[in-house]
Amino acid sequence: MSTPYAAELALALRTIHTASLLTKSVLRTLQNNVSAETKADDSPVTIADFAAQAVIISALHAVYPDDKFIGEESADALRANGGLAERVWDLVLQARELSSAVASASGDLQHVQGHEGPQGTTTLTFPASKTEMLDVIDLGTSTSTKNGRVWVLDPVDGTATFMEGKQYAVCLCLLVDGVQQVGVIGCPNLAFDVHGPLGQSKIHEDLVDQAGYGVVLSAVKGHGTYVRSMHESSLAEPRRISLDQVQPKDWSALDFVEATIGKTSLLQPEHRTVAETLGTKWPGTVIWSQQMKYVALTLGATDVMVRLPKGKERFTFTWDHAGGQILFQEAGGVIKDLDGGDIDLGQGRKIEGDVNFGMVAARPWAFTRVHRAVKEVLERRTR
Known part of the structure; x- marks a missing residue:
């Protein structure tokens, strides 16, 4: 066939x-x-x-x-x-x-x-x-x-x-x-x-x-x-x-992929707090290109990517995510927004924050706990 x-x-x-x-x-x-x-x-x-x-x-x-x-x-x-x-x-x-x-x-x-x-x-x-x-x-x-x-x-x-x-x-x-x-x-x-x-x-x-x-x-x-x-x-x-070929890690060895420190508008201090909440160091892998982050995740070279924008008025461009996401998902990875929804690539040239606020990408065994830690960190930030 x-x-x-x-x-x-x-x-x-x-x-x-x-x-x-x-x-x-x-x-x-x-x-x-x-x-x-x-x-x-x-x-x-x-x-x-x-x-x-x-x-x-x-x-x-x-x-x-x-x-x-x-x-x-x-x-x-x-x-x-x-x-x-x-x-x-x-x-x-x-x-x-x-x-x-x-x-x-x-x-x-x-x-x-x-x-x-x-x-x-x-x-x-x-x-x-x-x-x-x-x-x-x-x-x-x-x-x-x-x-x-x-x-x-x-x-x-x-x-x-x-x-x-x-x-x-x-x-x-x-x-x-x-x-x-x-x-x-x-x-x-x-x-x-x-x-x-x-x-x-x-x-x-x-x-x-x-x-x-x-x-x-x-x-x-x-x-x-x-x-x-x-x-x-x-x-x-x-x-x-297949990420099934990569053995789950101890939480202290969980590797977060991150953009160049201080060169992004994302909430990197909160990214660090998420990692520390899970008992691991931050950052693990530092790569500038967004699509290369998906490649690193797909190849099992890193485990987690978190994207926390400063507010729902923020957006990201579709071409920074289309293609890389299907590579990671077809290898077995999970990607959701901060509300647990699928990323909607049908929005046009931009992925709007009021439709998909932020992103969490992780290997399946780690996703639920990472996603929960992200929400806890954001809740503490807004108190």
């Missing part, structure tokens, strides 16, 4: 592989001296962000022209800066050359998810001109995720650490009527032994795959999560990831 969404999975794998190679080549060519613009929220945007978004959307739109897209970037900065647009176009042309050397990820799909899939070569479509590239990037400005098929992407999640040559993620997720069905995330800088025992390998910013191309994780709803090494011309054999 074929895997549901087998064709979408195959194309997503090939596309993320190519976009991952492209972003990695930028780092190596420029030796981490990456040219950046500044967005309205003051976060840096590199030429790699724009080029990767163009590559991903172009490939998907050619095959699924009726699908919608939500991406982090728009082409406004490129239309206003011809020199920047030209540098991005050069990268898109480079990606086309990289893609021609990449072996098909779909021809061996039965090994990707454990089910028979379509055979043959998945050929990617690229923009034919710089003008088309700008129009393709702007296809990612859709606003609705509630109905129909919507691809959510973050071409480079963790741009600040990407610019430092540290961890980042190339992310893609297919939502159907607001529900994750396919998730693929490339981690080009992640040095991770895909054949080693789960739960014994740590993930941190400086654990960088200098010689290779990192790993890619993929999941289809109801069919598990897989990890594969990425090579220059192919994807390696997959390994199914």
Whole structure:
């Protein structure tokens, strides 16, 4: 029996592989001296962000022209800066050359998810001109995720650490009527032994795959999560990831994954109090990229993620969570908001705090106790 969404999975794998190679080549060519613009929220945007978004959307739109897209970037900065647009176009042309050397990820799909899939070569479509590239990037400005098929992407999640040559993620997720069905995330800088025992390998910013191309994780709803090494011309054999393979820990060894201390608007002092309430140290693992936090959870390198906003007026962006959540859930993890509800990704470009206030993600054996500790800490804070 074929895997549901087998064709979408195959194309997503090939596309993320190519976009991952492209972003990695930028780092190596420029030796981490990456040219950046500044967005309205003051976060840096590199030429790699724009080029990767163009590559991903172009490939998907050619095959699924009726699908919608939500991406982090728009082409406004490129239309206003011809020199920047030209540098991005050069990268898109480079990606086309990289893609021609990449072996098909779909021809061996039965090994990707454990089910028979379509055979043959998945050929990617690229923009034919710089003008088309700008129009393709702007296809990612859709606003609705509630109905129909919507691809959510973050071409480079963790741009600040990407610019430092540290961890980042190339992310893609297919939502159907607001529900994750396919998730693929490339981690080009992640040095991770895909054949080693789960739960014994740590993930941190400086654990960088200098010689290779990192790993890619993929999941289809109801069919598990897989990890594969990425090579220059192919994807390696997959390994199914199940958190059942990771033994429960003593509570004192529970590992909380956290953003860079002092660099987030979340309530980090309360995060620390939750950990201390449970008898463990804080922070355990520190990673800037939100999607890399989900990857670390999925691979058993950390155990818990808590996100406590300052108030219900706060929001988080959908592309920071779509894809990573299905990877963790299909591996056996649990994710709920602070009221115990499922995260609603059908809200559009933002996950609003008055719909889903905060998040707790944890391995099943720890989730209930962690969630209870979070609520107790918040209740004490509001007294």
